[in-house]
Amino acid sequence: MKVFVYVASMVLATALMLGGTILIGVQSPPGSIGLQMMAIFALAVMIYGPLVLGSLTSYWNVTKTEGSRSYYRRWLWAVTGLQILGTVAIIVFAVTLHSPWWLPCLFIAGGAALTVFAHFVGRFMLRNEEANPRQPSWAPVTRHEVRKKVAAVCITYFAVFAITAAALAVVRASFDDPDFGVAEQLLGALGFAWMGASAACVIASLSLNRRLKDAVDRDLGTIRKISKVVLQNKEIVLDHGEEVAAAKYAAVGPTVLAFMLAYFILLELGLGTIQVLRFTSGQADGWTIGYCAVLVVTLVIVVPISAVRIRRARDYARAHEGLLPLADA
Structure with missing residues (x-):
């Protein structure tokens, strides 16, 4: 099950990254490479930040000890900080190029939804694995x-x-x-x-x-x-x-x-x-x-x-x- 979820998550992340990059290109005039790279950065952190958190919570017990909780909190703050920077980047991109309002809303809402989804899926997979341990x-x-x-x-x-x-x-x-x-x-x-x-x-x-x-x-x-x-x-x-x-x-x-x-x-x-x-x-x-x-x-x-x-x-x-x-x- 975990291999299937891993492969499916990578395929989904790649598809979202490809689709988002195409959308950025469509909404960008020629010669706006710098702003496009800013928007692609925002897209990447909105997609791969939740993927990293989901991987951590599905693979490791991040609440078992204080050391685990402390390390996970650092990852959570790091991903949250990058997502805040991504939010600023996509808003600057949209305002500068006069893109439609739904573009930054789509990126921000998508990143938030993926974060919540990754958290619950990761915890579910860990509980499922702990309930059905492999031997040896x-x-x-x-x-x-x-x-x-x-x-x-x-x-x-x-x-x-x-x-x-x-x-x-x-x-x-x-x-x-x-x-x-x-x-x-x-x-x-x-x-x-x-x-x-x-x-x-x-x-x-x-x-x-x-x-x-x-x-x-x-x-x-x-x-x-x-x-x-x-x-x-x-x-x-x-x-x-x-x-x-x-x-x-x-x-x-x-x-x-x-x-x-x-x-x-x-x-x-x-x-x-x-x-x-x-x-x-x-x-x-x-x-x-x-x-x-x-x-x-x-x-x-x-x-x-x-x-x-x-x-x-x-x-x-x-x-x-x-x-x-x-x-x-």
Whole structure:
């Protein structure tokens, strides 16, 4: 059920983002790129802010301890603050371009409705999962399991590439656009294939993330505490139960982090390939160059940090592997 809701929420968010972006473009005169980006920012926080809150409340028990409540309150205030900024941005966009009054009302009401909906759905899913616990709740990751997940990601990549390439070939044959040749067709298929594989990495990591959650009994405060110890080498005193949880976290964490790093790299490759397509079609501008620069800088920052965290988790797992039999005894 949770996988279905996750996929459905991502599809819904993508559809809303696409529809909202088209609406912004329709309501904007040529040459208003800055105001369009402001409106797209408002759209993004109205859609993805509730999605983040819903994910937190469905995945973690955010009321179990004071640490969990405090951390969730920070996320709630952060999302609320961004939504307030988004409200100001969409109002400025509408007033400046003399857009119809219903446009900012639609964005603001939609963001509020999504926030309430995400809250209730997230809490419902957590209660449902706690009422029907999975057994066994935790197990180490095997090489066979990792190979199966990697194979699924690879199959997804080639399947999306083949399907998208065939679809774009039909489009190219139907419209006979001289600016859309075989190279553009292949680049488009390649971009979607990278992004499809990135989504497969997220789905592949869901079952592993459940083990991390079960290791700390779904307590958001506890996993934040032990992640500081395992991933950041923080000197924090842990009791025996937390030490066992940290050992379990470290045993599964490197594989989860590796899949999430793969997700990030593949997504960046997909977005970058789409930008290359803009260059080859002659549609590139200053925004395209700036966007590509942001992608490169983000990769340069994120990849080394993730690699260091994976190494630290593996070192911690080796040093504390003797605690795992005690946890499962």
